[in-house]
Amino acid sequence: MYSRILAAFAVIVTLFSGMALLAPAAIAQQSGEVPGQALGINSDADLWRFVRTGNAGSVSMKDELGAVMIQSEGDNWRALRNGPLSNIGAFGLFIMLFLLTMFYMVRGKIRIEKGPSGKTILRFGSIDRFAHWLMAGSFVVLGLTGLNLLYGRYIILPIVGPEVFSAITTGGKYAHNYLAFAFMVGLGLSFLLWVRHNIPSKIDLQWLRMGGGIFKKGVHPPAKKFNAGQKIIFWVTMVGGLSVSLSGIALMFPFQTTMFADTFAIFNAVGLNLPTDLTPIQEQQYNQIWHGVVSLVLMVIIVAHIYIGSVGMEGAIDAMHSGEVDLNWAKEHHNLWVEEEQQKTKGSPSPAE
Template identity: 45%
Template sequence: MKTALSQFIRGGFAALLLAFIVTTMPAGAQQPSSVNPTAQSVKEDQLLRALKPGDQLTGRISIPDPKAASLIQPGRDWRSFNQETLPKLGTYAVLGMLLLLALFYMLRGKIRIDAGPSGQKILRFNSVERFAHWTTATSFIILAITGANITFGKTLLTPIMGPEAFAAWAQYAKYIHNYVGFAFMVGVLLVFLVWVKDNMPAMADLKWFAAGGGLLSKGHHPPAKRFNGGQKIVFWSVVIGGFLLSLSGWYLVFPYNTTLADVQWQATIHGVAAFVLIALMLAHAYIGSIGMEGAFDAMGSGEVDLNWAKEHHGLWVEEEMKKGTAHMHPAE
């Protein structure tokens, strides 16, 4: 009993002495004035505040993977880009484009065949061209949905589906995204091969742009060959954007022999290129379907109405007629 009491008194005295020393010490002696990462008392919070964006803190390790030595990775800039800037950019690009299309539809309505259907059909795209188009288009749509899920899914879907269901869907979506990427690469390559010769810039394109593509006024169609200026923009955006997306996507799926900063750059390129192309493709899909009478047939059956072809691609029809390569027949 006596021993316990004396231990208690001694313990209390030691605690009091320690408290006295700490409170009477100068402030600078309690906290290091500059952060020394090797000092044992450095707190994580202090380190985070002292590290500049892009800094990296590494230690020494004895296993072969050098990335494991990284205690604090560079990447807070990237994290804020990925979690704030990219979702904002994606929202503005997609909603902005949908708004523009809705406005365009209200002002211009569906673009009709001015002369009305002719009752004659002309072959516009053969089966190889349509295969190239739909391989690219369907894979792109799947990639856009599963990719947007990475940027927006957690915020938009978790409240509806709940965390478990979202986690399961997100995992499937990621697998689908990684595999369908290969079909997209094949599609873009095919699109490039089948149409590059018809998409070289020409003087006629400048005239087409100067006339606003004839999209804003009825009855006026600037002459165009197989593809007009606007379609050439779509073509080169798909080729260049598709190439950037494929290369950066490959890097992200196979990140071997690379640094973390490289991976962050590739993810940035991937995200920006994806949303820019999605916005452009919304406009393309609109004009190729509900926005213009007779346009979808070109990628549906491959045959378009002759009057449609004359109005939108007059120079191309003339060329085909002259060469004798125009495949025409009466509409059923």
């Protein structure tokens, strides 16, 4: 009996002795000192300040990025992506769809005022239509898969569940990566085919002053093969498409490009003071944000283009369907181009089949 009491007393004494020995070290650590009188940073504040500013330590692995414990810009990137980028993008798409719906309810479908003539004129050949649909089809898939990455977890995931959403997102990722190259080919081909028709001219100013003739019946401003609105779409698509392609390549092949550092250096040459000493992770974050911004801007604009080229205007979709458009439609929307074509052929358009 006494032996058990003595044993228990010995255990208690041992525990209290250990705690007494550890207490000074714990108190020293709480006060910012390093236990064991080893060399080191003297306060937790200094330690975390060192870590939070992105300073790199040393690692034995080959990946040097692993030496950075906390990359503080990542907080800013996440906040920007999940905050303003997502919110403003969704707001822009909603506003465009709302405006198009209101426009359709007020203006209705823009009809051929003189009615179909029964005669057609070739507007786009096979190579033109191929370039258009290669670019447009891939862009639609890229847009939908990109929107899924941005909003899918909030909209699709609660409906279909994690397993189906995971399969959709994984498949969408591969589609996004591979169809990006189809988009680039279509973009380049479209530029080569149509750039000569999209050089701005004085006629475009008149077209813009008249609102393109889409807001009021009986108004048909002069236009060649591409009117001012189509030229704006063309240049926005070309410049935006090139930019989103470059940032997309940088994202597909990470840590191998310095696009933003080089771009900032160019801007600095004209008086700006942008950072050029960017880490590989910072380059990727800039690429991702820019890719999202440009893509959302293109989507908002292209939605309007799809509307006016399909349900918004009678006869417009034929240009990219069969390539042949009704002669009266062509005269109302591209009268100068019709005159040029008729002078070339010196004959009348063939009857529609």
